[in-house]
Amino acid sequence: MIEVEIEDEAWTVALPDAAAVVERAAAAALGAIEGDVVVLLTDDAAVHDLNARFRDRDQPTNVLSFPAAESAAPHLGDLVLAFGVCAAEAEAQGKTLADHLAHLTVHGVLHLLGRDHVDEAEAEAMEAEERTLLASLGVADPYRPHEPS
Numbered sequence: 001m002i003e004v005e006i007e008d009e010a011w012t013v014a015l016p017d018a019a020a021v022v023e024r025a026a027a028a029a030l031g032a033i034e035g036d037v038v039v040l041l042t043d044d045a046a047v048h049d050l051n052a053r054f055r056d057r058d059q060p061t062n063v064l065s066f067p068a069a070e071s072a073a074p075h076l077g078d079l080v081l082a083f084g085v086c087a088a089e090a091e092a093q094g095k096t097l098a099d100h101l102a103h104l105t106v107h108g109v110l111h112l113l114g115r116d117h118v119d120e121a122e123a124e125a126m127e128a129e130e131r132t133l134l135a136s137l138g139v140a141d142p143y144r145p146h147e148p149s
Contacts, residue, residue: 001036001037002022002023002026002027002030002036002037002039003036003037003038003039004018004019004022004023004038004039004041005038005039005040005041006018006019006041007040007041007042007043007046008041008042008043008046008083010043010083010084010087011041011083014083014087014097015097015098015101017098018041018098018101019041021098021101021102021105022039022041022101022102022105024102024137025101025102025103025105025106025109025133025134025137026039026079026105026106026109028106028133028134028136028137029105029106029109029110029113029133030076030109030113033076033113034074035073035074035075035076036074036075036076037075037076037077037078037079037109037112038075038077038078038079039078039079039080039081039105039108040078040079040080040081041081041083042080042081042082042083043082043083043084044060044082044083044084044085045060046080046082047060047061047064047080047081047082047085048060048082050064050080051064054066060082060084060085061082061085062081062082062085062086062089062104063079063080063081063082063086063104063105063107063108064079064080064081064108065077065078065079065108065109065111065112066078066079066080067111067112067114068112076109076112076113077112079105079108079109079112081101081104081105081108086100086101086104095140095142099134099139099140099142100142102134102137102139103130103134103139103142106130106133106134107126107130110126110129110130115129127143130142130143131143
């Protein structure tokens with residue numbers, strides 16, 4: 001089950017089908033894996049607070065992944081996305097908000113499944129998996145060089 005909670009209405013003002021975009025991207029990333037994921041679409045202030053409390057980084061970020069403990073199965077974990085950061089990144093990178101949201105959702109779910117990008121080999125493998133999953137959703141390669149808008 002994929003549950004999408006929209007805390008900041010800016011998401012649906014800018015992207016009325018935000019919940020559907022998240023559900024589709026999360027389902028693609030999960031594939032045949034059974035498990036529950038909760039995705040919170042919120043504002044920069046909420047993500048800033050979580051980033052400071054749980055990662056010692058005093059700033060907002062685009063997406064945070066919180067993997068669940070194995071004892072919480074079938075719950076795999078939670079994702080939290082900041083509207084302002086995501087919207088600004090999409091604009092700066094010349095992407096639609098929907099495509100950027102799909103990418104960050106896939107990226108976050110892969111983290112919940114244990115993927116990481118700490119070293120170069122892991123990063124390349126994770127990016128390749130993201131490219132494949134996003135292509136299946138009709139989303140262009142998020143790592144292609146782009147012209148800032």
